[in-house]
Amino acid sequence: xxxxxxxxxxxxxxxxxxxxxxxxxxxxxxxxxxxxxxxxxxxxxxxxxxxxxxxxxxxxxxxxxxxxxxxxxxxxxxxxxxxxxxxxxxxxxxxxxxxxxxxxxxxxxxxxxxxx
Numbered sequence: 001x002x003x004x005x006x007x008x009x010x011x012x013x014x015x016x017x018x019x020x021x022x023x024x025x026x027x028x029x030x031x032x033x034x035x036x037x038x039x040x041x042x043x044x045x046x047x048x049x050x051x052x053x054x055x056x057x058x059x060x061x062x063x064x065x066x067x068x069x070x071x072x073x074x075x076x077x078x079x080x081x082x083x084x085x086x087x088x089x090x091x092x093x094x095x096x097x098x099x100x101x102x103x104x105x106x107x108x109x110x111x112x113x114x115x116x
Contacts, residue, residue, distance in 0.1 A: 043075030
């Protein structure tokens, strides 16, 4: 039993593939957001740690520089840069045509260097 599928017919539900220029984020945005997420996770890992082994004991390790300075700083930078990664919009440069004499003429066509 064969299934007859017409590939040329557009999607009846209107879910055609969105072109790269119409997407809200570019590939560069996703890489930046992934790096920021990794920075946030690393900061939280640096802030974590074990407590005291004794029931009523005090462990001075909870006041280490790694836990109260480095970890929160990395997490804060991750959250701050995440906002930048979401708002960032890659720029598009205008195309330039070179004439036979070597002169450069600007055109209205845009070249998107970020979407391959």
